[in-house]
């Protein structure tokens with residue numbers, strides 16, 4: 684699967700219950716919605732549909748690496764400063780990598796990625 688931003692092949696991150704994909708170029712993370720919901724529930728967070736957020740149809744997002752349809756931008760968190768992209772067709776979730784000045788790890792394991800996801804959605808939930 685290619686990164687929706689950089690069109691480079693993403694690295695697979697195998698876990699016990701699923702697989703995530705990480706772009707080594709931008710650090711972005713592609714997660715299946717079922718895996719994401721499992722991760723959220725484990726962290727005592729509501730499932731993705733319960734986290735709220737606002738669809739921003741004006742914002743341009745990349746294309747789903749699985750279905751090749753345009754991704755939808757969902758904004759949330761304080762002052763709507765956070766966003767993730769999602770595919771309405773397969774439910775896949777794209778989380779942008781860290782800012783440009785942060786070094787992206789060459790590889791990251793499932794555990795590290797889960798910590799990152801939980802931290803993001805904790806902030807996303809806050810209004």
Ligand SMILES: [Zn+2]
Nearest residue numbers: 686689706709
């Ligand atoms: Zn990328």
Ligand SMILES: [Zn+2]
Nearest residue numbers: 747750770773
């Ligand atoms: Zn899709």
